[in-house]
Amino acid sequence: xxxxxxxxxxxxxxxxxxxxxxxxxxxxxxxxxxxxxxxxxxxxxxxxxxxxxxxxxxxxxxxxxxxxxxxxxxxxxxxxxxxxxxxxxxxxxxxxxxxxxxxxxxxxxxxxxxxxxxxxxxxxxxxxxxxxxxxxxxxxxxxxxxxxxxxxxxxxxxxxxxxxxxxxxxxxxxxxxxxxxxxxxxxxxxxxxxxxxxxxxxxxxxxxxxxxxxxxxxxxxxxxxxxxxxxxxxxxxxxxxxxxxxxxxxx
Numbered sequence: 001x002x003x004x005x006x007x008x009x010x011x012x013x014x015x016x017x018x019x020x021x022x023x024x025x026x027x028x029x030x031x032x033x034x035x036x037x038x039x040x041x042x043x044x045x046x047x048x049x050x051x052x053x054x055x056x057x058x059x060x061x062x063x064x065x066x067x068x069x070x071x072x073x074x075x076x077x078x079x080x081x082x083x084x085x086x087x088x089x090x091x092x093x094x095x096x097x098x099x100x101x102x103x104x105x106x107x108x109x110x111x112x113x114x115x116x117x118x119x120x121x122x123x124x125x126x127x128x129x130x131x132x133x134x135x136x137x138x139x140x141x142x143x144x145x146x147x148x149x150x151x152x153x154x155x156x157x158x159x160x161x162x163x164x165x166x167x168x169x170x171x172x173x174x175x176x177x178x179x180x181x182x183x184x185x186x187x188x189x190x191x192x193x194x195x196x197x198x199x200x201x202x203x204x205x206x207x208x209x210x211x212x213x214x215x216x217x218x219x220x221x222x223x224x225x226x227x228x229x230x231x232x233x234x235x236x237x238x239x240x241x242x243x244x245x246x247x248x249x250x251x
Contacts, residue, residue, distance in 0.1 A: 007019075063183075066181055066182065066183045067183050069181050070181040070182075070183040070184035070187075072165055073162055073164075073165060073178075073180065073181055073184055074184055074187075075165075076165030076166060077162045077163050077164055077165045077178075078153035078154050078156075078162050078163050079152065079153050079154075079155065079156045079163060080153060081098070081099045081100045081172075082096055082097060082098050082099050082100075082152055082153075083096075083097045083099060083228075084096050084097065084145065084148065084149055084152075085097065086141075086145075086238075087141050088238060090238060091220055091238040091239065092139065092141070092220055093203070093220040093221055093222065093223060093224060093238075093239065094141065094144050094145050094148045094222065094223035094224075095203065095223070095224060095225075095226045095238065095239065096148060096149075096152050096200050096223060096224065096225050096226070097225075097226055097227060097228050097231060098225060098227045098228070099228060104227070104228045104229065105227075105228050105229040105232050105233070106228075106232075107232050108229070108232035108233035108235075113229070113232075113233070114233055116229075117229055117230070117233035118233075121205060121230070122206065122208065122243065139222065143189070144222050144223060145223075146189060147189055147191055147192055147223075148200065148222070148223035150188065150189070150192045150197075151192055151193075151197040151198075151200065152197075152200065154180075154192070154193070154194070154195050154197055155195075155196065155197035155198065155199060157177035157195045157196065158177065158195055158196050159193055159194055159195045159196035160179065160180060160194050160195050160196075161177040161178060161179055161180060161195045161196075162177065162178060162179075162180045162184075162195055163175050163176070163177060163178075164176055164177070164178045177195075180194050180195055199225070200223055200224055200225045201221060201224050201225065202224060202225050202226075203221075203224035203225060203226040203230070203239035203240070204218045204220075204221075204224070204239055204240045205230070205234075205239060205240045205241045205243070205244060206240055206241060206243040206244035206247055206248075208247075214247070214248070215244075215247065215248035218239075218240045218244070220239070224239065226238075226239050
């Protein structure tokens with residue numbers, strides 16, 4: 001036959017002689033004396049094989065699949081329409097900058113964009129002098145940054161869920177909330193919920209409605225929201241912003 005001809009061409013004499021000596025495994029023979037669980041050696045062999053397969057699946061394959069799914073969800077899932085920056089020498093705060101359409105701006109050059117910003121964040125502007133002093137602290141900003149970013153990324157689904165990764169050819173609005181993988185939950189730092197994290201506080205800015213308290217020194221929070229629109233319209237000044245700095249300048 002064809003397979004025998006191929007074997008004669010490809011296999012060495014030693015291998016062919018070994019193949020001729022290979023015999024089928026004896027299985028299923030019943031002893032005349034055996035009445036229960038016969039044949040016992042074969043049943044034991046099959047049980048061991050089944051156990052090893054199940055053990056490999058539950059001990060290696062399923063946890064590995066969960067770790068891969070967790071990594072994919074952590075890298076590609078959640079909310080990523082934001083950036084972060086800080087701390088700087090002037091401001092010891094982690095700033096979360098919202099990049100969604102209604103909060104993003106490439107600049108604040110047009111009067112329309114500037115008026116949109118003023119109408120949203122300022123009821124009016126006035127000058128008052130006060131000397132500001134920045135406070136220094138020994139906070140762990142690496143830990144604060146990780147916590148702030150994870151809270152923002154995993155905050156737009158109920159607790160225990162996360163936005164699924166973007167599918168090929170899909171749209172951002174088509175993403176739905178899925179169960180957060182258990183291995184990803186185990187890696188969440190203290191203080192970060194498994195989904196459903198509350199939004200960050202808005203960064204402090206000049207508040208002219210606060211009368212004489214508008215120029216009081218501002219204690220920077222650990223982290224806060226400061227949109228790209230705020231970044232540009234505040235002349236790229238960190239919170240509390242250009243208008244606080246200008247209105248409360250002692251010069």
